[in-house]
Amino acid sequence: MSRLNLLEETRFERLSVKVYDNQQLASKKIAQRIAALIKKNDESGKKTVLGLATGASPIKVYAELIRMHKEEALSFKNVVTFNLDEYFPMKPDAEQSYVTFMNRQLFDHIDIVRENVHIPDGTLEEKSVAEYCLNYEKKITFYGGLDFQLLGIGRTGHIGFNEPGSAPNSGTRLVTLDDLTRRDASRDFGGKENVPTKAITMGVGTIFKAREIILMAWGKKKASIIKKAVEGEISSDVPATYLQLSPNVEFVLDKEAASDLTRFDTPWLVRDCMWDSNTIKKAVIWLADITQKPVLKLTEDDYNNNGMAQLATEMGPVYNLNIDIFNQLQHTITGWPGGKPNADDSQRPERAKPARKTAIIFSPHPDDDVISMGGTFIRLADQGHNVHVAYQTSGNTAVWDEDALRFVEFNIDFAKARQESCTDLEATYQRMKDFLASKTPNQPDIPELLMVKGLIRKGEAIAGARFAGLPDENIHFMDLPFYDRGKTAKDLVFEDDIKQTMDLLQKVKPHQVFAAGDFADPHGTHKVCFNIILEALKRLKQTEEWVKDCWLWLYRGAWHEFEIHEIQMAVPLSPQEVLKKRQAIFKHQSQKDMPVFPGEDAREFWVRAEERTSETAKAYDRLGLAEYEAMEAFVKWEF
Known part of the structure; x- marks a missing residue:
C-alpha cells in the first residue's frame, strides 16, 4: 500500500x-x-x-x-x-x-x-x-x-x-x-x-x-x-x-x-471498497441505521451523502440494492429452526429434510442453553425434533458458599426426618463449615464443596431442560476435565475433552449442533468449549458420513448479541414464548438475583436475555420488517 x-x-x-x-x-x-x-x-x-x-x-x-x-x-x-x-x-x-x-x-x-x-x-x-x-x-x-x-x-x-x-x-x-x-x-x-x-x-x-x-x-x-x-x-x-x-x-x-476502527468497521468511509455480498449487506444496514430509515426507503441521496456513492455507482440502482438486502433479511426469519417440513427451503435458513432432525445444544455453563436460546430450545422440542442438551462444564465455581451449606443442611434434615443415619454427611458438613470459616478471597474450594455446588447446578439444569420438553435420557452432563484442571494448571491440554465430545457426537449423530459463540464471556469458558466442539467435528468429518450433513449454529445472548448483518437465522418469539423462556431460566435459582460472577453487566441473566432479544426484534422492525416481541439470533459456522 x-x-x-x-x-x-x-x-x-x-x-x-x-x-x-x-x-x-x-x-x-x-x-x-x-x-x-x-x-x-x-x-x-x-x-x-x-x-x-x-x-x-x-x-x-x-x-x-x-x-x-x-x-x-x-x-x-x-x-x-x-x-x-x-x-x-x-x-x-x-x-x-x-x-x-x-x-x-x-x-x-x-x-x-x-x-x-x-x-x-x-x-x-x-x-x-x-x-x-x-x-x-x-x-x-x-x-x-x-x-x-x-x-x-x-x-x-x-x-x-x-x-x-x-x-x-x-x-x-x-x-x-x-x-x-x-x-x-x-x-x-x-x-x-x-x-x-x-x-x-x-x-x-x-x-x-x-x-x-x-x-x-x-x-x-x-x-x-x-x-x-x-x-x-x-x-x-x-x-x-x-x-x-x-x-x-x-x-x-x-x-x-x-x-x-473506521477502516475495518466502515471501510467505505475511508477508501474505495472491494464490494462483496457481506460488505454490501453490512453497509446498507449501517446506512439505514444512521439515517433512521427502513431499508426500502433509502434513496440515492442517502447513499451519496453518507460515503456510499461508490456502492450506488458500481452496484446500483440503489432501489435494487435495497430490495436485495431487504429480501436477505426477510429470509433469515423463521419460526421453524429445525427446518419447515414439506416446504421450499431454497430461501430458508434451515433445510426442510429430514422433517424430524436430531439436534444437540451444547451449553458451556449449565444455564447458557436457556438464557441464550431458550425460546428456540422449546420450539425445537415442541415441533417434534429429537433434541439433546449437553452441559459441558459443572459450573461449580458460580454458586454462593451459603447455598452449598443450605443444600447439605436440607439433606441432613431429610435424613433425620426419615430416621436414617447421617453421620458421614454431618462430618462432611462440618468440614465444609470449617473450611469456609477461614476461606480467603479466591481460594480454591475443597472437593466436597465443589461437588455440592456442581450438584446444585446439575439439578437446576435438569429442571430447565425438562421444562423445555426434554426426556431425561437426552440430558447429558459432560463435566469436561479442562474446567477443574484449569483452576490449578497453567498449561492446559484438551485432548481428553475433545475425545469425550467426539464420543457424544458419535452417539447422537446430530443434524444440527448448537454451540455458544459468545466469545466475550469474561471467563473464557465459551471460547474453550467452542474450540473443543469444533475440533471434535473436524476430526469426525474425516471418517464419519453423517458429519457432512451436520450444520453448526452459533448462539449468543448471555454477554453480547450478534450484529444484524451477521445474523443468518432469526427465530421470532411470541409474548407467551418469552414468558416460558423466562420460566426456564428461573429454574436456575442459584443464578438468580445476584450471580457470583455477573461480569460488567449488572442486570440479571433473564433480564439481559429478554432485553437483548427484544432489541434484536426492534432492530428488524426499524429496518422495515415485521414487528415481533423478541428474536433469538444464530450464525452458521462452516467447518
Missing part, C-alpha cells in the same frame, strides 16, 4: 496504529523491539530502562522475552524496570499482587538483577505514600528516564491505573479505582467486594516522558475503548486519548481489538 493510500485509510486515526493477525504474532513483534533496544544499549554500555505493565495483555510478550533469554542468550543484567502500578494495600506475596505476577511471568525466568526491579509498594502506611511516589519519580529520573514504556488499556480507558478524570501532567500517586475496573478484577479476588479500592500508579505525565511507548490490546472486548482512544477527541473521560499528544506512541493491536 502506498503512503498516500495508507494516510487516506487511517485518516480517522489520531496516532500510529499497527495491526497484526493475532495476539501471538503481535506479542512476538513487541518482544523483538524490546530485545533490539536492550542489545543496542548493551553494545554502547548503557542500561536499558523499561516501564512494564501487568494484566493479561503482556503475558505473551514476557513469554517471548523468556524464550529469547533461554534460547538466544538475551541478557537482562543491564536492564532496569519500573512497573506501572500496584493495588493498595497489597502484600507482595499475595496471589493478586503485581509483584507475584511479575515474578511468575518474567523475573523468575531471566537473569535480571533484583536490585534493578522496581514495583510500587502496596504495604506502606497511607501517610507515607506521597513521599514514596516522589521518590519513585526521582528513581526514574536518576536512571535517565524510561527508554520504553509498555502499556495495556482498561475498559474505562485507563493506562496504568490512571482512571477517568486523571490529568495529562499527573505523576506517580495514590488513586481511587473506577467501579468498572474493580468489577473487571473481581474474578481474581473472588468478588468485587474483595478488590482494593485504591492503587499506586505512575501518572500520565510520567508515562509521557518515555522515549518510546507501545500500547497493546487484544480481543473484541477492547475494540470499543480502542476506537475511543485512537479516533476520539482528547478527554479526561478516556485517559488513553492523552497519548494522541505524544509523537512517541504506537498502538499494537490484533484484528479483533482493531475491529471497531
Whole structure:
C-alpha cells in the first residue's frame, strides 16, 4: 500500500496504529523491539530502562522475552524496570499482587538483577505514600528516564491505573479505582467486594516522558475503548486519548481489538471498497441505521451523502440494492429452526429434510442453553425434533458458599426426618463449615464443596431442560476435565475433552449442533468449549458420513448479541414464548438475583436475555420488517 493510500485509510486515526493477525504474532513483534533496544544499549554500555505493565495483555510478550533469554542468550543484567502500578494495600506475596505476577511471568525466568526491579509498594502506611511516589519519580529520573514504556488499556480507558478524570501532567500517586475496573478484577479476588479500592500508579505525565511507548490490546472486548482512544477527541473521560499528544506512541493491536476502527468497521468511509455480498449487506444496514430509515426507503441521496456513492455507482440502482438486502433479511426469519417440513427451503435458513432432525445444544455453563436460546430450545422440542442438551462444564465455581451449606443442611434434615443415619454427611458438613470459616478471597474450594455446588447446578439444569420438553435420557452432563484442571494448571491440554465430545457426537449423530459463540464471556469458558466442539467435528468429518450433513449454529445472548448483518437465522418469539423462556431460566435459582460472577453487566441473566432479544426484534422492525416481541439470533459456522 502506498503512503498516500495508507494516510487516506487511517485518516480517522489520531496516532500510529499497527495491526497484526493475532495476539501471538503481535506479542512476538513487541518482544523483538524490546530485545533490539536492550542489545543496542548493551553494545554502547548503557542500561536499558523499561516501564512494564501487568494484566493479561503482556503475558505473551514476557513469554517471548523468556524464550529469547533461554534460547538466544538475551541478557537482562543491564536492564532496569519500573512497573506501572500496584493495588493498595497489597502484600507482595499475595496471589493478586503485581509483584507475584511479575515474578511468575518474567523475573523468575531471566537473569535480571533484583536490585534493578522496581514495583510500587502496596504495604506502606497511607501517610507515607506521597513521599514514596516522589521518590519513585526521582528513581526514574536518576536512571535517565524510561527508554520504553509498555502499556495495556482498561475498559474505562485507563493506562496504568490512571482512571477517568486523571490529568495529562499527573505523576506517580495514590488513586481511587473506577467501579468498572474493580468489577473487571473481581474474578481474581473472588468478588468485587474483595478488590482494593485504591492503587499506586505512575501518572500520565510520567508515562509521557518515555522515549518510546507501545500500547497493546487484544480481543473484541477492547475494540470499543480502542476506537475511543485512537479516533476520539482528547478527554479526561478516556485517559488513553492523552497519548494522541505524544509523537512517541504506537498502538499494537490484533484484528479483533482493531475491529471497531473506521477502516475495518466502515471501510467505505475511508477508501474505495472491494464490494462483496457481506460488505454490501453490512453497509446498507449501517446506512439505514444512521439515517433512521427502513431499508426500502433509502434513496440515492442517502447513499451519496453518507460515503456510499461508490456502492450506488458500481452496484446500483440503489432501489435494487435495497430490495436485495431487504429480501436477505426477510429470509433469515423463521419460526421453524429445525427446518419447515414439506416446504421450499431454497430461501430458508434451515433445510426442510429430514422433517424430524436430531439436534444437540451444547451449553458451556449449565444455564447458557436457556438464557441464550431458550425460546428456540422449546420450539425445537415442541415441533417434534429429537433434541439433546449437553452441559459441558459443572459450573461449580458460580454458586454462593451459603447455598452449598443450605443444600447439605436440607439433606441432613431429610435424613433425620426419615430416621436414617447421617453421620458421614454431618462430618462432611462440618468440614465444609470449617473450611469456609477461614476461606480467603479466591481460594480454591475443597472437593466436597465443589461437588455440592456442581450438584446444585446439575439439578437446576435438569429442571430447565425438562421444562423445555426434554426426556431425561437426552440430558447429558459432560463435566469436561479442562474446567477443574484449569483452576490449578497453567498449561492446559484438551485432548481428553475433545475425545469425550467426539464420543457424544458419535452417539447422537446430530443434524444440527448448537454451540455458544459468545466469545466475550469474561471467563473464557465459551471460547474453550467452542474450540473443543469444533475440533471434535473436524476430526469426525474425516471418517464419519453423517458429519457432512451436520450444520453448526452459533448462539449468543448471555454477554453480547450478534450484529444484524451477521445474523443468518432469526427465530421470532411470541409474548407467551418469552414468558416460558423466562420460566426456564428461573429454574436456575442459584443464578438468580445476584450471580457470583455477573461480569460488567449488572442486570440479571433473564433480564439481559429478554432485553437483548427484544432489541434484536426492534432492530428488524426499524429496518422495515415485521414487528415481533423478541428474536433469538444464530450464525452458521462452516467447518
